[in-house]
Amino acid sequence: MRHRRALELPLEDSAAAPAPRQAPASRSGDLLHPIVGRADAATIAPAELWLAVHLASPSPPAQQNLERLGARAQRLTPRVSLDPPDSLLLEIKGSLHLFGGVAGLSREMAGECSRLQMPCMLAVAPTPLAALALARAGRKLGVSPSRTADSAAVLTITDLAQLVGKLSPLPLAALRWPQDTLNRLARIGVRTIGEALRLPRAGFARRFGTVQLQTLDRLIGRVSDLKDRFEVRPRFRRRRELIYELESHAALLAVLTPLLAQLGEFLQARQCGVLTLECRLRHRGIPPTRCVLRLAAPLADAVQLATLLGERLNALVLPQPVRACELRSGPLVSRILASGELWQPGEHGGGAAAQAPELIERLRARLGPEAVYGLRVIEDHRPEAAWQVREPVMTLPAAARGSQNDPWPFGHRPPWLLPVPRQLNERDGLPRRRGALRLLGEAERIETGWWDGHEIARDYYTAVDARGARLWVFRERELPHRWFLHGVFG
Amino acid sequence: MRSEVPYAELHCLTHFTFLRGASHPHELVGQAVELGYEALAITDECSVAGVVRAHVAAKGQQLKLIIGAELHLTCGLKLVALATDRRGYGRLCRLITRGRRAAAKGGYSLTRADLEENGLEHCLILWLPQDPSSEEARLEEARWLDERFSDKLWIAVELLRGGTDREHLQALQRIGRERQLPLVASGDVHMHVRARRRLQDAVTAIRHNVPIWEAGSKLYPNGERYLRERARLAKLYPRELLEETVAIARRCTFSLEELRYEYPHELVPPGETPTSHLRKLTEAGARWRWPQGVPDGERAAIEHELALIADLRYEPYFLTVHDIVAFARSKKILCQGRGSAANSRVCYCLGVTSVDPLRGASLLFERFISRERNEPPDIDIDFEHERREEVIQYVYEKYGRERAAIAATVIMYRPRSALRDLGKVFGLDPEECARLTKVIQWWDGGEVMRERLREAGFDPDGPMLARLLPLAHELVAFPGFPRHLSQHVGGFVISEGALEELVPIENATMKGRTVVQWDKDDLNDLGLLKVDLLALGMLTALRKSFDLVNAFRGTQHALGGLPAEAPEVYEMISRADTIGVFQIESRAQMAMLPRLQPRCYYDLVIEIAIVRPGPIQGDMVHPYLKRRQSGEPMSYPSTEVGAVLKRTLGVPIFQEQVMQLAIAAAGFTPGEADALRRAMGAWKRSGGIEHFREKLIGGMKSRGYADEFAERLYQQMLGFGEYGFPESHSASFALLAYDSAWLKCHEPAAFTAALLNSQPMGFYAPAQLVRDARTHGAEVRPVDVCMSVWDCTLERREDGHPALRLGLRLVKSLSQSGADRLIEARLHQPFASVQDLAARAALDRGDLEALAAAGAFAALSGNRHLAFWEVAGTERPLPLEAALVDTHEAALEPTPLLRTPTEGERIVADYASVGLTLGRHPLALLRASLQSKRLLSARDLDGVAHGTPVRTAGIVLMRQRPGTASGVTFLTLEDETGQVNIIVWERIGDEYRRALVESRLLEVHGELQRQEGVTHVVAHRLFDRSPLLGQLITRSRDFH
16 A cells, blocks of 8 residues: 655744734734734644545536535544535544544545545645645645545644644635735735734734634634534435235335325425436346436425326336335425415416426326427528427416417418428429429518528428318429428418 | 510618618619619618719719618608709708717617608608508508608519518509509619628628527528519519609609709808908918018919919818817917828918928929819818817817718728627627637638637638638628728818708717718718818827926927927937837838938938838839939939929839829829829729829820830839828928927927827837936936826926926826825825825725825835735724724734835836836846846847847837738837847748737747848747746736
8 A cells, every 4th residue: 555645834933934013012902913923832732623625626516526525525524514616624633543544534535536536635734724725725835636545645734833834835815815805915915824914913904804804813723613514415215125026007106105205295394396206116136127207397296296106107117026116316406385376277367377287297207208398489481490399388487378379470381391391293393292283372482591501592382282282382492493392281 | 575674773772771781882883784774772771871882883884873761760660762853862861860860879760750840852752561460550651651742652562572472562552542652663672682692691690689590580581682683573573663663763863963062151251252361361371481571482382372272162171271270279289281282382371281382392282172173172180189179179169060070981891890790690609709800810811721710729611610701701802891880080071051961960979979971982072071180199299398398498399490400300310219209210110210311301201201011012212212322313204204203312202293293204184193093092902093004104105205114103103002101291290200309309308208198199108218218318207196296297306407207197097086186185285194195185095006006105105015005004994894903903003014025026016007117127137047048138139240040038019910011020029228120921920820929028039130220130939938027926917
């Protein structure tokens, strides 16, 4: 095994720093004193020890990934805090003996990061902010982020007495203060934490704000820094072992019902809903059958979930009898609770709107999500580009409810278009389909769409075939002037 | 056999209906001629901006041009109005003015009430029926129009193959029968050929500011809105509707030729005629100019000019110019005229210019005033740039907005704007557009560009660029595709009658400004009067110099009144020591000065005109210099030619000489010579000089000149092209060049102060001006809250010489009101501290920080760090903070021991705030490290022989890539010892493009070349060393 590198920072001798000009003794204690006084030489063991994990990828990781890492870190210590967007804090003092001290614990943490492929910079210090500042400034201090557990370099301050001295050379930018504040400090020649700490407290607070003063106080442990403890976002996961093997779909649903009821309670208690629900049916000797329900809107109602899941299960073919079943929810989504409508559909203007989502969910559950779609009208002169398949709309926007009778926007066009225009035979320059077609009226010329590679240049006609069916046909404007069938009038 | 149906297009937009029409007026006219149309009406939307161009194009063609406009009323009613005669045209212009003045720039707003009030007498009206879904609304529109315009109203039938043409026609026929209204065919033409359809779609998307795929129904479904062949129309329309177009066209007899211009007359006092009044003013002026009596030659010349002016009845024009100049004089605003008419004796007497006809040359007064061509004279008047607005407001006040307006400038698409707008149409985000534009800046086509496109992340063969680039080419191709109207820099149109009956007037972007819909070429083509009132920074600087010097020394210096022809001034000029001097301070001028060695006023006139693309491309520079140096006597092929070329040693240098030669050697009349000048101005773009060739060469041969001479002269004229500089302008400029050089030579502190107080102007930034002044021995003192006022001033040193004190105006982000309060408070009592200053001058934190950044508190607080600490502490704490920090204690606050800024930090801070440093040049700090890399300073280079390989580095002051220099980039580098000129040939520029374009500190390896006293380095390799500047401070981004 490779040896750990726990870097000790060069200690800037704080006694060597120029002493601030002292004001005459005053009654209000330390207000005129520098933010931090002279450090004592003795070693002071801190009450807490914090490990900061700074994820050093160029762009900050997704909140989701930070949470995953947080969840994994909880095996090292119960006190884990997230510092979005890119950092994690662990209070590790109590866990050190379990993981082989700072080095061992850091290696464990670096290992977690590398498993998630997140390069990280680790630092240990007596205060959370100090650890964070160290980790963020790591690159400036010549440490490159580690990608594997063994390569992890850890910047470490374990002695409270050395804290100020070691933080001093770090750039103020490591504290992530607003750029404006950093600029204003730079204008008085203050660019490092040490230079800031040497400023008089009152003067600093007046000029740069108490928030920043508090940050400095927390940084050096002058005041305690409370961190919110991270809790993993819950998901529902229940399994039921069966004492007998099941083959019937109906019985399956009956077995699942108590699980679904538990899920319903679970969700209601948290005022959340789910967007995906997975049901795993276990067999003997072969991988489980998975049945995934995807919802268009968050749902929490056990009965509705049971109905939808039932539809999906009905469509399922079981390769073997079922020995156990399991329900797994996707991430919980907070749900805006809707109040029910006062009127029933059809009654005093009570609309079908409220029921539409239910109907759509049901159709999708039964026919599969691909089979149910909505249509959207698009402004485009090209007939084939004038509408588009889309996800069905679950809730109609309020504005649209009043005017649901928008007319078909294309007056003399057929509502049914062929997916692809079909070429027609021709004789004497006129189109034929089961005999000669008779052209009615005049041409509608459409020439457009040159910008996306689907340019058209056509003359459209209404045509009548031998059986009297009215067709929509066109003739290409370019040679060889072929004829096509594009639609049929109802 | 049935003859082809006659047709006249009565509804046709040009691209002067901005971002709707897709063809140039001349393209439409040409196509209409081609198709055998009998007439074409130009009916841009609420505009006549394109009609002059169409008029010029239709001259001499078998096509009648009709002037009209398409109008959309706010109620939705749309119509086309066609002018039948001059009165109708006037009414139409008035209505357009009404609509345009009632809306913000670019828009218009017209109501039915406006139409009723105007009446559109002597106009014919084509109703454009809208909204086929509502028969009722249509009938209402028809009724309303019929009741008001019944005997001159038609229903326009526009059949555009929408699939319902028949229905449409029948519906309109019904309305026609019902209201007894005739129908007429028209085409809603947006382009001259259908091939413009893509461009028309693209500009539509630009107009609506949407990507093309979202433009949807805003686009036309097909490309039928072009000038269609008559045979096609005959298939679509009933014959009588087509015949009706011609009947209407025959009723429209108006032509722009009829526009007659009336000059304002009120400048003539009662009992005088314009002629007698101008004579009186001229004679009074002559007595003022020649107190000893007017020389006989001048007297005769004045009489000749007055006779010519009277002959052409231009007196009101001269009186107008005189009036404006007299106003400026009365307000002590410096001004000076230029242009050939300005350099006439009459103008000299009227005080429009100071170019003494004796000191000057035989300027060609007849250039713009010619007996044969009814063209107005052209006088440009320059005013102090900071006070020109006063003059403009005077003109508005004197003549009223109905009679005075500024000429328009048509803003055409340039590569950059075309790519930006088209980029949006193709859905590029602004960052991508910027990248694309950057690539195309280096447009050179072929493989190089493809590679650059790839470098920038674009696929040169991708479908997007394959569609975008041809459209961009169409937008920027000659003669350009207009984007909007803007205002001309200063061309005023003033008329006797209501201007809006002559040309519509619309609002400009600038508040209180109005522009006419025609630009200066349009006005010129129609022979309308224009006075250019221009802004010139140097006049401001000269006035301020005179004020400073006169106040300091008690002298009476004034424009044109400095000691003339001082040899020490010409000495200085000949050394190319001309930073800040008017017209001869550019790098190219400086390179010429030691070669030309100007020794008198007329040398300056030549110097100013010779460093221009015309003489350089026409290869006149070397012959001139050679003859000047050799002093050999000239021989001319004839005395006439000798008379023209003698003053420039046989080499034509001025634009006027080309015309004089055409007159003297080829027998041109002055009018023909003027036509030649105009053709030369445009031939590179559109050709059209060939028929002059025969006349020129033939004329010279018949006068006995050798073939070879004639041919050479012709080639020189071609080389001259449009880039020849007129002697009449150069003569006026040379006066200012001399005055500014005199001041620089004798009063460097005052001159520099005046230049600083007139910024932005000129070629050099404050840093170079101040550095130059200091090398000339002027003492420059820093901005100081205890001493400085707003402007830069002169302080008297103990030895009696002036020192230049930098003014508060140089402090970046300092408000003028804050500075005023500061100066006011200081008058009562000097400041004791920063706190005292902040309190008494009531400065806000922004102003205090600006002063601290400038180092202006040095006398009160010491270095910048301490100044900022104090400034930050002057702010009252917020209540919340007061709880934490006892405010009583604040007063006792100790001064913290802050680090002193390093020299590098000081220099960078100086540049960032004041734009210059009185400390060392930044490169002085880097010199040791530069030396270790064997990089030479500017001074080191002086001692290097021609042809030696050298390495140098400096801050990039200027990058120039003149269009005439075939891909060469000229750079000027600066270090602590001086400046180095770098020449980068195209191949090297391509290879080191990033370093060339992006460096602030550039290292150059190359070869030193020295010719005729001019030194430069021809670059072989370039390296960006900007990061070195960053080492001067912790963070580098503030360095400019």
